[in-house]
Amino acid sequence: MSTPNGTEEFEAHRSLLFTVAYEMLSSAADAEDVVQESWLQWADVDQREVHSPRAFLIRIVTRQALNRMRTLSRLREKYVGQWLPEPLLTTPDVANDVALADSVSIAMLTVLETLGPTERAVFVLREVFAVPYDEIAEALDKTPATVRQIAHRARRHVAARRPRTRVTRAEQEEVVERFLVAIRTGDVDALLTVLAPDVVAVGDGGGLAPAARRPLEGAKRVADALAAVGRYDGLVVHATWVNGAPAVRIDLDGQPVGVASVQVAGGRITGIYGIANPEKLTRLDRETLLAT
Structure with missing residues (x-):
């Protein structure tokens, strides 16, 4: 009562x-x-x-x-x-509710902004x-x-704007793991094998952190930019769950300085949403409960 x-x-x-x-x-x-x-x-x-x-x-x-x-x-x-959008740390369980995971994905929220x-x-x-x-x-x-x-x-x-290809959770995790290893090593060739030729990377620094002002297009340009991350001393790159999907988190001195959410199709990454604005990284150390 x-x-x-x-x-x-x-x-x-x-x-x-x-x-x-x-x-x-x-x-x-x-x-x-x-x-x-x-x-x-x-x-x-x-x-x-x-x-x-x-x-x-x-x-x-x-x-x-x-x-x-x-x-x-x-x-x-x-x-x-x-x-x-501001990324949220979520549990892997969110991915079990396919409709919810799709609706809160960074890709979908970006579409909703239009x-x-x-x-x-x-x-x-x-x-x-x-x-x-x-x-x-x-x-x-x-x-x-x-x-x-x-x-x-x-x-x-x-x-007309949402990602047209749905992938299984297992495929998403496998691709993100390969992506993670390639970033850690700063290996451009390894990155090129996991990135789709027409991949687009969007970065959000909000003027408070380094980020490209315009989207980067093409596997070579994106790979070169990501390889520099892996070679930066002190950065720790590891897997996380963001907005109901596997993602990559980048830490410096134990604090998050960036997170990358990705779109996957055909076993490769077709889109990357990189968020480095520190004002948007405050919820990456506590899980957010979502519900429908």
Whole structure:
């Protein structure tokens, strides 16, 4: 039975609410702020009038996240270099939920950044969390018919940009392991065997850490850049799990200075998302619980 102010009910949904906010914002810090703001609203609600706590809480979080998205979009216009989502340390178990792992992958979150705030909210709520159209309409103050149209448009937009090839967890792990060994040795030839010829690497330093301002294209250019990492004294490169997938983490003096999330197809890496902005590396030492 819920406590009078709904604390128990809210805590039971906290991971879900964080996941909703994170998928809409691509920022753990902002997602946590949204969850906290949502708690303050929830605490003032008469619990006896709430028929579905899950639906009610998702509605609150959605509205809070939309407000935050509009502010963030203006800030990101001034961002130095390429902007990438904030990576989260997750357990390997997240990969067992294929739909969740796909939706929180760095690649997918990067695609979602190309949607407008309302389209992104509709896509996330419908495609990831299976929220009924009428509940989405209520959260967004729109008609169900309008929400259906937005959902159709958003699905088409995402389908045209999302990675088309799905690989097994075993294949992803095997490719990442080869990638890891090649980076550690700084061996350009070994890197060329694991990189697809048309690989694209995107780096995010936010003006606070070294990173290419524009994507690097082609296996040779990317391999040369990665080989330099392996030859840098003091850097430790090891495997980790980020956003539901195997990834590579780079440490200096025991602290993370970078993480690389990769796309795999045909046994090779086709895309690399390298995040070095220190402000985005603060959650790599504690696992984040995600839920749908």
